[in-house]
Amino acid sequence: MRHRAAVAAAGASIALLLAGCGVVPGFPGLPSAAPSQIEASQLVPASPAPAAPTVDPSAAAALSPDGFDTVQRMAVRIRNVGCGKLSTGSGFAVDSHTLITNRHVVAEAQSLQVSTYDGRDVAVATASTAKLADLAVVRTRDALPSAPQLGDTDPATGSRVTVVGYPEGGALTITQGTVVGTTKDPLNENLGEVLVTDAPVEPGSSGSAALDDAGRVVGVVYAKTDDGHSLLVPVSTLRSILADASQFTPVTPCS
Amino acid sequence: MSDEQPFEGFGLARPAPEPAPASRPAPRRRRAAVVLAVLLVAALVLAGYLWYSADHWHADSDAWQAQARTHAAKVVDLQAKLDASAQELASARDQLATATTRITQLANEKAQLGDTNAASQQYLDYQKRVSTAAGTVADALTRCTSGQQQLIQALRTPDQYDAADVQRFADQVATLCKQATDANTQLQQELQQ
Numbered sequence: 001m002r003h004r005a006a007v008a009a010a011g012a013s014i015a016l017l018l019a020g021c022g023v024v025p026g027f028p029g030l031p032s033a034a035p036s037q038i039e040a041s042q043l044v045p046a047s048p049a050p051a052a053p054t055v056d057p058s059a060a061a062a063l064s065p066d067g068f069d070t071v072q073r074m075a076v077r078i079r080n081v082g083c084g085k086l087s088t089g090s091g092f093a094v095d096s097h098t099l100i101t102n103r104h105v106v107a108e109a110q111s112l113q114v115s116t117y118d119g120r121d122v123a124v125a126t127a128s129t130a131k132l133a134d135l136a137v138v139r140t141r142d143a144l145p146s147a148p149q150l151g152d153t154d155p156a157t158g159s160r161v162t163v164v165g166y167p168e169g170g171a172l173t174i175t176q177g178t179v180v181g182t183t184k185d186p187l188n189e190n191l192g193e194v195l196v197t198d199a200p201v202e203p204g205s206s207g208s209a210a211l212d213d214a215g216r217v218v219g220v221v222y223a224k225t226d227d228g229h230s231l232l233v234p235v236s237t238l239r240s241i242l243a244d245a246s247q248f249t250p251v252t253p254c255s
Numbered sequence: 256m257s258d259e260q261p262f263e264g265f266g267l268a269r270p271a272p273e274p275a276p277a278s279r280p281a282p283r284r285r286r287a288a289v290v291l292a293v294l295l296v297a298a299l300v301l302a303g304y305l306w307y308s309a310d311h312w313h314a315d316s317d318a319w320q321a322q323a324r325t326h327a328a329k330v331v332d333l334q335a336k337l338d339a340s341a342q343e344l345a346s347a348r349d350q351l352a353t354a355t356t357r358i359t360q361l362a363n364e365k366a367q368l369g370d371t372n373a374a375s376q377q378y379l380d381y382q383k384r385v386s387t388a389a390g391t392v393a394d395a396l397t398r399c400t401s402g403q404q405q406l407i408q409a410l411r412t413p414d415q416y417d418a419a420d421v422q423r424f425a426d427q428v429a430t431l432c433k434q435a436t437d438a439n440t441q442l443q444q445e446l447q448q
Contacts, residue, residue: 066355066358067351067354068355077366079366079369079370081373081377084377084381085377086370086373086374086377088370113369113373115362115365115366115369116362117358117359117362118358118359119358119361119362119365119366166366169366169367169370170363170367171359171360171362171363172359172363
């Protein structure tokens with residue numbers, strides 16, 4: 001009897017041992033002799049807390065090599081040297097050799113002098129004014145630093161706009177506001193409706209680009225109302241006029 | 256062969272005992288001994304392997320700890336470098352912001368100087384035009400005065416001139432003087448603006 005019990009116990013032990021092999025992990029092998037095969041990156045947490053300031057990719061894309069962003073690089077200052085008068089205005093590039101500004105900025109000019117955000121002078125080739133809107137196109141001989149994209153549609157009421165220009169002929173200035181509505185042009189300079197915003201502008205801001213949050217041009221500043229609002233030629237008007245070359249007539253120099 | 260004989264004729268005769276199983280346990284004991292021996296050998300092998308493995312694990316653990324210390328030192332060094340780089344980056348950004356602000360200021364100053372220069376050039380041109388106009392007016396007034404003097408001289412000696420010629424000359428002088436006076440008036444008005 002005792003022998004049978006011993007055999008049964010041994011069998012049970014082997015059975016338990018075999019059964020245990022099914023639930024416990026495999027027996028570990030011998031350690032390797034070279035722990036340095038582990039990469040250092042495996043010792044670092046997968047998502048460490050940022051220890052250094054980071055640059056947002058969109059912000060990095062907007063940066064230029066000289067630290068000025070695209071919004072500033074596209075803006076130009078226009079000096080209208082007329083016959084016995086001098087005035088300044090703003091403008092912005094739409095391609096490497098084309099500027100958009102207001103008709104009244106370049107009107108009655110004996111010469112136009114354009115300078116960029118960093119003070120470089122840009123030689124002007126020709127200037128043309130639109131018939132049905134307070135817009136003008138200036139072609140330059142020298143290349144312009146940067147050009148924004150034109151928006152596809154006019155901004156809706158409540159949309160934020162950023163105006164980049166040279167108010168009072170001073171330093172390059174960026175102001176912000178929102179579109180408060182549309183109205184008929186009180187100056188009768190533009191066909192169709194114009195945009196009204198609360199972005200602050202001053203004389204000299206004429207021709208400034210109004211940009212949406214994506215940096216696209218949605219309007220061109222051309223006037224300021226008595227109640228402090230700014231009037232914009234909407235981008236739809238700009239697009240339609242740019243698409244029709246017959247809309248423009250060359251600027252006649254004063255004499 | 257046994258010497259014992261069965262008791263015949265007695266009711267109390269007991270049966271002859273069965274022969275004892277002297278030869279049956281031997282194989283079982285041997286098998287059990289073999290099994291135990293195998294188990295013992297297996298246990299010894301397992302113990303040896305575990306000892307050998309534990310020794311290796313111990314050595315490996317020491318190596319890992321040494322490497323962990325090395326990596327920790329590297330992490331500390333890299334963290335210090337990262338902090339230094341972050342400070343340099345922040346400093347560079349400040350410098351860049353200062354530089355861009357200064358560039359904007361310089362561009363504005365240049366633009367203002369350009370405006371001043373253009374305005375000065377326009378004023379210079381204006382002064383040139385005024386000077387030229389003043390010279391023209393002065394010349395016209397001089398000619399007017401000279402004509403008037405000649406006319407006065409002619410009127411003092413009417414016998415020496417034809418009356419019609421004197422009258423025509425007087426008309427010419429009057430026209431000249433009127434033009435000179437108008438030009439002078441215009442010039443004065445221009446200067447007053």
